[in-house]
Amino acid sequence: MTSRYQAPFAETGPAPIDPEIARKLLDVALAQGGDYADLFFEYAASGSYAYDEGILKSAGRFVTMGLGVRVMKGDATGYAYVEDLDLDAMKHAARTAGQIAAGGKPIAPQAITRKSPADRYPIGHLSMDVDGVVKRELLERADRAARAADPRITKVDASLSEELREILIVTSTGHFVRDRQPLLRFGVRAIAEENGKRQAGSSGGGGRVGLEYFEKLSPEHHAKEAVRQAVAMLDAREAPAGEMEVVLAPGDSGILLHEAVGHGLEADFNRKGTSNYTAQVGKEVASELCTVVDDATLGGSRGSINVDDEGLEPTSSTLIEKGILRGYMQDRHSADFFHVTPTGNGRRESFRSHPMPRMTNTLLLAGQDDPEEIVRSVKKGVYARKFGGGQVDISNGDFVFSLTEGYLIEDGKITAPLKGVNLIGNGPDVMRKVVMLGHDLEVSDGIWTCGKDGQSVPVGVGCPTIKISAVTVGGTQL
Amino acid sequence: MTMQKLDELLEVADGVVAAARKAGADVAEATVRGGSHLSTKVRLREPELVEEAGSRSLGLRVMLGQQVAVTYTSDFSAAGRARLVEDVIELAKLSQPDPFAGPPDPSKLSKPEQHVDLDVYDPKMDALTAAEALVRAKDGEDAALNYDPRITNSEGATFTRASGESVLVTSGGFRGTTRGTYASLVVSPVADDADGKKRSGYHWAAKRHLAELEEARGVGEEAARRTLRKLGASKIASCELPVVFDPDTARSLLGLLASCVNGGSIWRRSSYLLERLGTKVASDLVTVIDDPLIPKAPGSRPFDGEGLLSRRNVVVENGVLKTYLMDTYAAKKLSMESTASASRGSSGGVGASTTNFVLQPGPISREQLLKDTKRGLYVTEMMGFGFNAVTGDFSRGASGFLIEDGELTQPVSEVTISLNLDEILQRIDAVANDLDLRTSTASPTFRVSAMTIAGK
Numbered sequence: 001m002t003s004r005y006q007a008p009f010a011e012t013g014p015a016p017i018d019p020e021i022a023r024k025l026l027d028v029a030l031a032q033g034g035d036y037a038d039l040f041f042e043y044a045a046s047g048s049y050a051y052d053e054g055i056l057k058s059a060g061r062f063v064t065m066g067l068g069v070r071v072m073k074g075d076a077t078g079y080a081y082v083e084d085l086d087l088d089a090m091k092h093a094a095r096t097a098g099q100i101a102a103g104g105k106p107i108a109p110q111a112i113t114r115k116s117p118a119d120r121y122p123i124g125h126l127s128m129d130v131d132g133v134v135k136r137e138l139l140e141r142a143d144r145a146a147r148a149a150d151p152r153i154t155k156v157d158a159s160l161s162e163e164l165r166e167i168l169i170v171t172s173t174g175h176f177v178r179d180r181q182p183l184l185r186f187g188v189r190a191i192a193e194e195n196g197k198r199q200a201g202s203s204g205g206g207g208r209v210g211l212e213y214f215e216k217l218s219p220e221h222h223a224k225e226a227v228r229q230a231v232a233m234l235d236a237r238e239a240p241a242g243e244m245e246v247v248l249a250p251g252d253s254g255i256l257l258h259e260a261v262g263h264g265l266e267a268d269f270n271r272k273g274t275s276n277y278t279a280q281v282g283k284e285v286a287s288e289l290c291t292v293v294d295d296a297t298l299g300g301s302r303g304s305i306n307v308d309d310e311g312l313e314p315t316s317s318t319l320i321e322k323g324i325l326r327g328y329m330q331d332r333h334s335a336d337f338f339h340v341t342p343t344g345n346g347r348r349e350s351f352r353s354h355p356m357p358r359m360t361n362t363l364l365l366a367g368q369d370d371p372e373e374i375v376r377s378v379k380k381g382v383y384a385r386k387f388g389g390g391q392v393d394i395s396n397g398d399f400v401f402s403l404t405e406g407y408l409i410e411d412g413k414i415t416a417p418l419k420g421v422n423l424i425g426n427g428p429d430v431m432r433k434v435v436m437l438g439h440d441l442e443v444s445d446g447i448w449t450c451g452k453d454g455q456s457v458p459v460g461v462g463c464p465t466i467k468i469s470a471v472t473v474g475g476t477q478l
Numbered sequence: 479m480t481m482q483k484l485d486e487l488l489e490v491a492d493g494v495v496a497a498a499r500k501a502g503a504d505v506a507e508a509t510v511r512g513g514s515h516l517s518t519k520v521r522l523r524e525p526e527l528v529e530e531a532g533s534r535s536l537g538l539r540v541m542l543g544q545q546v547a548v549t550y551t552s553d554f555s556a557a558g559r560a561r562l563v564e565d566v567i568e569l570a571k572l573s574q575p576d577p578f579a580g581p582p583d584p585s586k587l588s589k590p591e592q593h594v595d596l597d598v599y600d601p602k603m604d605a606l607t608a609a610e611a612l613v614r615a616k617d618g619e620d621a622a623l624n625y626d627p628r629i630t631n632s633e634g635a636t637f638t639r640a641s642g643e644s645v646l647v648t649s650g651g652f653r654g655t656t657r658g659t660y661a662s663l664v665v666s667p668v669a670d671d672a673d674g675k676k677r678s679g680y681h682w683a684a685k686r687h688l689a690e691l692e693e694a695r696g697v698g699e700e701a702a703r704r705t706l707r708k709l710g711a712s713k714i715a716s717c718e719l720p721v722v723f724d725p726d727t728a729r730s731l732l733g734l735l736a737s738c739v740n741g742g743s744i745w746r747r748s749s750y751l752l753e754r755l756g757t758k759v760a761s762d763l764v765t766v767i768d769d770p771l772i773p774k775a776p777g778s779r780p781f782d783g784e785g786l787l788s789r790r791n792v793v794v795e796n797g798v799l800k801t802y803l804m805d806t807y808a809a810k811k812l813s814m815e816s817t818a819s820a821s822r823g824s825s826g827g828v829g830a831s832t833t834n835f836v837l838q839p840g841p842i843s844r845e846q847l848l849k850d851t852k853r854g855l856y857v858t859e860m861m862g863f864g865f866n867a868v869t870g871d872f873s874r875g876a877s878g879f880l881i882e883d884g885e886l887t888q889p890v891s892e893v894t895i896s897l898n899l900d901e902i903l904q905r906i907d908a909v910a911n912d913l914d915l916r917t918s919t920a921s922p923t924f925r926v927s928a929m930t931i932a933g934k
Contacts, residue, residue: 402863
């Protein structure tokens with residue numbers, strides 16, 4: 001992948017960082033006695049296009065660049081970053097980070113070897129490099145299609161955001177690895193109004209893909225989907241309150257896994273003993289239908305990465321196998337603690353943040369049930385189709401996720417649309433109540449961003465149709 | 479930080495505005511920011527993290543006629559600045575004329591001599607060392623760990639100090655500078671519950687001035703109390719009850735109101751408060767004021783993101799919606815006047831926002847309010863994002879305590895509370911006097927006469 005956007009520190013950039021300079025900085029970082037140090041160079045160029053009320057109202061472009069230096073001594077981390085990449089400024093950051101080990105004996109970093117990771121995001125037309133007029137046209141098409149789709153649509157906006165993030169990670173254990181991570185996100189939002197009622201609908205997608213994304217899912221597709229949702233919700237009625245059977249649609253419902261089990265399986269919480277999954281490896285934590293993986297290798301998915309932000313190559317790791325907890329998502333620090341191989345889940349928002357175990361694409365694998373049969377099996381319950389997001393209390397697994405499009409199921413049939421409603425449950429409890437699993441695994445289109453400790457990273461989720469025998473639906477109708 | 483630093487930032491902003499004008503921009507506005515911070519974390523009495531850094535940013539918004547674009551960079555080199563200007567002109571040509579786009583009328587821009595000192599800057603802040611910061615974090619965590627043997631673990635304690643300076647220069651003739659500091663301490667203990675569940679809790683303190691920050695020990699002890707009181711929490715049966723929101727959760731509800739009185743949400747037809755000016759949107763007990771001029775408060779500022787002089791806006795008075803909060807653009811869209819509520823992001827974009835958005839305290843104490851509640855749910859935490867601004871529909875996870883005969887009794891978790899926000903605010907039947915301006919959106923304890931609680 002070549003681009004007009006290139007980091008100054010790239011091999012062919014104006015101020016390349018080579019193993020020799022990196023070695024000098026690592027020497028400074030470890031001079032006060034740290035056990036381990038790494039350098040994280042990052043250059044991120046991004047763009048945003050906001051189409052609103054029939055015009056491209058604003059366009060933006062953003063460039064950030066810097067170096068984060070981390071030094072570890074036992075369980076303690078020293079971290080410093082700098083935006084100015086001249087040698088003196090970088091050395092100052094390395095010294096500042098190294099202070100955590102003050103008074104220790106200097107150690108020498110290991111010999112550096114360059115590594116080239118696999119390419120999990122083959123790109124045709126890198127969005128950042130394509131003429132803005134092309135992107136404006138994509139937005140125009142979405143706007144036109146949404147307005148034409150239904151006379152009840154009173155407001156449409158569409159947006160496109162793009163990013164190219166170039167990173168270089170050098171570690172005192174000898175890694176020297178570069179990656180360039182593209183990211184694209186497209187979204188349409190429509191408002192429908194009728195008889196004094198107003199509702200919004202939205203649709204979006206993208207991932208680590210180029211503009212060829214739109215050959216499969218057109219702007220018109222997202223426009224019609226946003227309109228469909230807004231119009232459907234005009235008839236929404238008050239949702240029921242209390243425990244009942246819930247069927248989750250495939251794809252975005254994976255957000256349930258992300259919250260209910262994903263966060264609790266990030267190894268930092270388990271290293272500290274603050275997760276409800278601490279010391280549960282080998283034990284039954286979900287119904288035997290459930291196999292959950294974290295898979296960074298899915299081609300073009302929003303959560304995929306060639307290397308993590310500690311320079312390690314992630315693979316697909318099995319977290320839960322037929323209901324049995326197999327392992328956690330690890331970064332270097334937690335892997336040391338557990339004496340296991342790091343799983344390549346060490347991620348960070350930017351050079352301004354230290355890495356921690358994070359999810360990539362978290363999936364509940366397919367089962368064997370027919371999705372239609374799953375719905376037919378429910379006498380009275382809720383069908384959950386679209387979600388606004390979720391949250392979990394790591395310490396005990398209590399989680400919520402909010403439904404933006406849901407329907408009543410009555411006598412095996414999907415019937416009335418329901419007003420936005422929150423679902424609440426306990427992770428291990430709900431996972432044990434997974435009683436049917438469809439054969440229709442879908443991975444979400446690229447829209448999800450995960451927040452942890454103030455850091456945001458792009459992620460993917462996925463699952464088949466899921467039936468849960470009892471979960472609390474937070475409606476108003478008792 | 480010194481005045482010299484502000485002068486340097488002004489020089490960068492002046493240069494970029496001039497360069498953008500020279501490149502063809504009719505309007506150019508630059509915001510330049512610098513800051514430094516130190517963050518230290520202690521966990522189980524050992525240092526876990528010491529992070530120290532400085533950062534800076536340069537954001538530019540231009541208009542070519544009524545075509546708008548924004549750019550941002552952290553690269554202050556001559557080449558970086560040239561690229562910033564070149565890019566913004568290219569993008570402005572791509573965007574399409576917006577008949578409502580435009581800067582504020584230059585005659586309305588504030589002058590530096592009108593900018594009041596809001597006492598949000600502590601010159602002693604930057605001198606606090608990493609070692610001192612670690613001691614404060616450790617004292618906080620120690621107090622929590624020592625408080626009760628049932629506190630068995632910890633997510634740690636973090637002490638942070640930060641300072642920042644910011645300048646805004648516009649081609650309309652505005653030049654303004656601000657600087658601010660804050661210090662904060664958060665302590666997060668974990669307790670083991672009888673059924674094998676863990677309960678985590680936290681408490682935090684934050685102030686603009688270091689000397690005014692609460693003692694670390696008190697913060698840690700309060701964090702321990704907040705964690706311990708959750709032990710034994712369980713789900714209750716679905717029902718309808720009065721709900722009392724503590725200041726943390728009340729503030730969260732107030733934040734939803736803030737998003738719905740934002741002028742941007744109104745012209746986007748994305749607020750349930752569309753066409754509701756002058757009508758009752760809350761009970762008589764509710765008065766909400768957005769006040770940027772409160773000394774030492776977290777959201778205070780002498781001028782807004784477009785250079786207009788800050789002013790106090792009464793948003794809701796005795797339940798009646800008096801105004802939306804608007805920047806110049808939203809005001810033009812709505813045929814109204816700006817309320818000087820513009821906020822400019824570091825990346826150059828401008829929109830309306832709140833400053834110190836405060837539900838005014840009532841006459842009774844929190845204790846009295848609880849005593850007056852025969853049976854109800856006292857909510858101390860909420861989870862999730864279950865709010866639809868377009869309709870006002872609200873449904874979120876909640877935990878807290880049952881109120882029985884005016885006393886907090888059984889801890890409750892894993893339930894949801896639901897009701898349309900319009901109804902929630904109309905049903906507020908008691909407001910306490912325990913307002914704390916620790917956050918820029920702030921509320922005292924209040925009670926909603928009835929909400930649906932979904933549980934077992």
